[in-house]
Every structure is written in structure tokens, then in C-alpha cells.
Amino acid sequence: MELRYRGSEQENRALAAYVKLMRAAECVTARVHRHLAAEKLTVSQFGVLEALFHLGPLCQRDLACKLLKSGGNITMVVANLERRELVRRRRDASDRRFYLVELTATGRALIAKLFPRHVAGIASEFGILDATEIRCLQAICRKIGLREEC
Amino acid sequence: MELRYRGSEQENRALAAYVKLMRAAECVTARVHRHLAAEKLTVSQFGVLEALFHLGPLCQRDLACKLLKSGGNITMVVANLERRELVRRRRDASDRRFYLVELTATGRALIAKLFPRHVAGIASEFGILDATEIRCLQAICRKIGLREEC
DNA sequence: GCATGTTAGTTTAATGTTGAACGATTTAGC
DNA sequence: GCTAAATCGTTCAACATTAAACTAACATGC
Numbered sequence: 090m091e092l093r094y095r096g097s098e099q100e101n102r103a104l105a106a107y108v109k110l111m112r113a114a115e116c117v118t119a120r121v122h123r124h125l126a127a128e129k130l131t132v133s134q135f136g137v138l139e140a141l142f143h144l145g146p147l148c149q150r151d152l153a154c155k156l157l158k159s160g161g162n163i164t165m166v167v168a169n170l171e172r173r174e175l176v177r178r179r180r181d182a183s184d185r186r187f188y189l190v191e192l193t194a195t196g197r198a199l200i201a202k203l204f205p206r207h208v209a210g211i212a213s214e215f216g217i218l219d220a221t222e223i224r225c226l227q228a229i230c231r232k233i234g235l236r237e238e239c
Numbered sequence: 240m241e242l243r244y245r246g247s248e249q250e251n252r253a254l255a256a257y258v259k260l261m262r263a264a265e266c267v268t269a270r271v272h273r274h275l276a277a278e279k280l281t282v283s284q285f286g287v288l289e290a291l292f293h294l295g296p297l298c299q300r301d302l303a304c305k306l307l308k309s310g311g312n313i314t315m316v317v318a319n320l321e322r323r324e325l326v327r328r329r330r331d332a333s334d335r336r337f338y339l340v341e342l343t344a345t346g347r348a349l350i351a352k353l354f355p356r357h358v359a360g361i362a363s364e365f366g367i368l369d370a371t372e373i374r375c376l377q378a379i380c381r382k383i384g385l386r387e388e389c
Numbered sequence: 390g391c392a393t394g395t396t397a398g399t400t401t402a403a404t405g406t407t408g409a410a411c412g413a414t415t416t417a418g419c
Numbered sequence: 420g421c422t423a424a425a426t427c428g429t430t431c432a433a434c435a436t437t438a439a440a441c442t443a444a445c446a447t448g449c
Contacts, residue, residue, distance in 0.1 A: 100358050103365035106373050107267070113380040114264035115307055117257070133405065150427060157265055159407050164429060169404075186414050186427040208250050215253035217382050223256050225375040230263040232367050283435065300397060312436050314399060319434075336397045336444045 121210045128203065133158065133166045135207075138175065138192065138200040146191035148181070175199060271360045278353065283308065283316045285357075288325065288342065288350040296341035298331070325349060 096104065122132050130138075136156045141147060147155070153163045167190055170176040175196035181187035192200065218226070246254065272282050280288075286306045291297060297305070303313045317340055320326045325346035331337035342350065368376070 096355075096358050096362075099366055100362045102370070102373055103362040103368070104358055106365045106368060106376055107271070107361045109377055109380045110260075110264055110267065112307075113383060114260055117260065117383060119307075121257070131404065148427075157262075157269075158405090160428065161408080161430075162406050165405070184415065184427090188428075205246075208246050208254055211257045212246075212250045212253040214383050215256045216249055218253070218256060218379060220252070222375065222379055222382070223252055225372065226256055226379055227259055229368060229372055229376055230259045232372070233263060233267060233364050281434065298397075308435090309437050310398065311400075311438080315435070334397090334445070338398075 117214055121207070121214060124203070124206055124210060128199065130203075131166075133162070134170055134175075135200075135203070137163075137166055137170060137190075138196060139204065139207075141176065141190065141192045142197065142200045142204065146179075146189045148187045148189060152190065170196070267364055271357070271364060274353070274356055274360060278349065280353075281316075283312070284320055284325075285350075285353070287313075287316055287320060287340075288346060289354065289357075291326065291340065291342045292347065292350045292354065296329075296339045298337045298339060302340065320346070 118132070122135070125132065125135050133156065137152055140152060140155050144155075149160065149163045149167060152158075152167070153160050156163070158166075167176060167178065171178060174193055176190055177193050178188045178190055181189055268282070272285070275282065275285050283306065287302055290302060290305050294305075299310065299313045299317060302308075302317070303310050306313070308316075317326060317328065321328060324343055326340055327343050328338045328340055331339055
């Protein structure tokens with residue numbers, strides 16, 4: 090692979106780990122979210138529905154933070170969900186800067202149907218990992234500075 | 240987190256591993272590619288330059304395969320690089336369906352300057368992993384079906 | 390040679406994504 | 420109370436991304 094650049098031993102090891110982590114994440118995402126296509130949902134739309142399902146109504150800023158996306162992006166994703174009547178936006182009465190985004194009955198039914206399927210897909214991908222490997226993965230994520238806030 | 244859905248022990252373990260893997264990949268990507276903004280390069284544009292740098296001239300189909308992106312996307316990314324004269328497209332003489340995409344002198348100079356910086360960034364993120372953890376990460380990626388072809 | 394099929398690349402429509410500029414609203418300092 | 424700063428959301432331009440429909444070039448079988 091590395092025809093034009095020779096780094097130190099330590100650099101090469103880090104690079105190999107980086108590439109593997111990225112590829113793994115991309116491959117798993119592609120496979121795990123395949124069942125979303127049937128419902129014409131994108132990964133981001135699913136992310137919004139899932140966050141509302143598990144955390145209750147949220148303002149757009151919180152959604153952006155949860156999903157690690159920009160504010161302008163959430164405006165677009167929520168607008169597309171609202172157009173399909175899967176979510177609804179309500180102005181917060183006490184602070185009119187906020188919208189509260191919440192699931193409609195239709196949206197709740199959809200995510201309630203989809204989420205177990207989603208988990209089953211992940212389980213079939215990750216289920217072959219034993220407890221030791223999970224612990225190792227957690228340790229690695231902690232070490233490379235994974236922040237758990239938000 | 241999981242207020243509305245209780246899976247099996249095995250499902251919860253898989254879900255936790257999945258979330259950690261995804262968050263880790265997102266956080267690392269964001270930090271590692273921060274130095275690209277200074278050169279007004281996107282992650283995909285950097286990916287194309289890097290592939291050409293290490294593998295020599297490639298056709299767009301091969302680029303798409305390497306970067307796990309669609310053909311139409313590569314058309315756009317390469318076009319934007321070509322507009323800045325960082326790459327050049329040449330018709331293959333023997334099979335006129337192909338373009339050979341290759342670096343210009345400017346493009347080569349840019350990626351030659353950027354790549355060491357890129358590796359150094361990754362090394363500072365992953366360098367704290369020891370050999371055991373790297374082995375463990377590789378084993379995990381293999382297990383969850385990471386395909387290394389392409 | 391010609392019909393058929395395959396492969397490389399383009400185009401289009403729809404959505405996602407960001408950063409920056411902007412408007413509306415609330416809060417803090419005075 | 421009033422100004423200044425901070426916060427929430429929108430809009431815009433630019434680019435990314437995909438799937439699907441399309442064109443161009445090659446390959447195969449007859």
C-alpha cells in the first residue's frame with residue numbers, strides 16, 4: 090500500500106489501526122442501515138427518530154449535539170421528517186427561541202417497528218464478539234479520546 | 240439511554256460496542272482531518288489525492304472502489320480537483336471508455352506536503368495504543384466482517 | 390457484420406453536510 | 420430600562436452522496 094511514504098514503526102502501526110477502524114465503521118454502517126431503505130429513511134432521519142424515541146422531545150440544538158451534526162443540517166433533516174408527518178415542531182412557550190421537536194403517532198409507530206430490527210442487525214454484526222473483545226474495544230475508544238458527553 | 244427498548248443481554252452488549260465504534264470513528268475523523276480545512280480540501284478530495292499518490296494513476300471506477308463511494312460521486316470530486324488543477328484526466332488510448340486520473344505537479348506537491356502531517360495527526364491519536372490493543376482491534380475488525388478486497 | 394450485453398463515465402433529482410451570515414429572542418451588565 | 424452579548428434557529432453557497440436513467444465504447448456470439 091504505502092509506496093511513497095515510509096513512516097516510523099509507531100506511525101505505521103497507528104496508520105494501520107486508523108484504516109481498520111474507519112473501514113470497519115463504514116462497512117458496518119452500510120450493512121446495518123440497509124433495512125432503512127425500505128422505509129425511505131436516511132441514516133440521519135433514523136438518528137433523529139431514534140433520539141426522540143429514547144429521550145423524548147428535544148430542541149434542535151440538542152439533536153445536533155446528539156448526532157454530532159451542524160445546526161443547519163438539523164433544520165433540513167427535521168424539515169424533511171416534518172413534511173412526512175413523522176415529527177412535529179412546537180414553539181417552547183417560556184422561551185420562544187426554542188422549538189420542541191417531538192414524534193407524531195405515525196413517527197412513533199415507525200421507529201417502534203424499526204428499532205428492534207435495527208438492534209437485531211447490529212447484534213448479528215457484533216454478536217460474535219466476546220466479552221473480552223468488547224472490553225478491549227471500550228478501552229481503545231476511551232484511549233483515543235472518545236468523549237462521552239453530549 | 241435506552242428508555243423505551245430493552246433487548247437481550249447479548250443485544251445490549253452489541254449495541255454498546257456499535258455505538259462506541261461509530262463515535263470513535265466520527266471523533267477521530269473530525270480531529271484528524273482538521274488540517275485539511277487550511278488547504279480547502281474535503282475528506283473525499285484528500286482521499287482521491289492520497290490514492291493517486293500511493294497507487295499511481297487510476298481510473299474513476301478504481302477510485303470509487305478504493306474510497307467506497309459511488310461512481311457519480313467520484314465524477315464530482317475529481318471534477319472539483321481538476322478545476323483546481325490538482326489532478327488531470329487522460330483518455331486511455333487502448334480503451335476509450337476509461338479515464339486515467341493522475342496528479343499534476345501541483346497536486347503531487349500538495350499531497351506530498353499534507354500526507355506526513357496527516358500521518359502525524361493519526362499517530363498522535365492512535366500512538367497511545369500498544370501492540371496488544373492494535374492486535375485486538377484488528378481481530379475485532381476481521382470478526383465483524385471487514386472485507387479487505389477492493 | 391450485427392444484435393446483445395457489459396462496462397466506464399455522466400447527468401439529474403433528492404438529500405445530506407458544513408460554515409458563515411443573518412434574524413429573532415432572551416439574558417446580563419449597567 | 421437599555422445596551423450588549425449570548426443563544427436558537429434559518430438561509431445560502433458550495434460540496435458530498437446516492438440511485439437511477441442515460442450515453443459511449445467495447446466484447447461476445449451468431
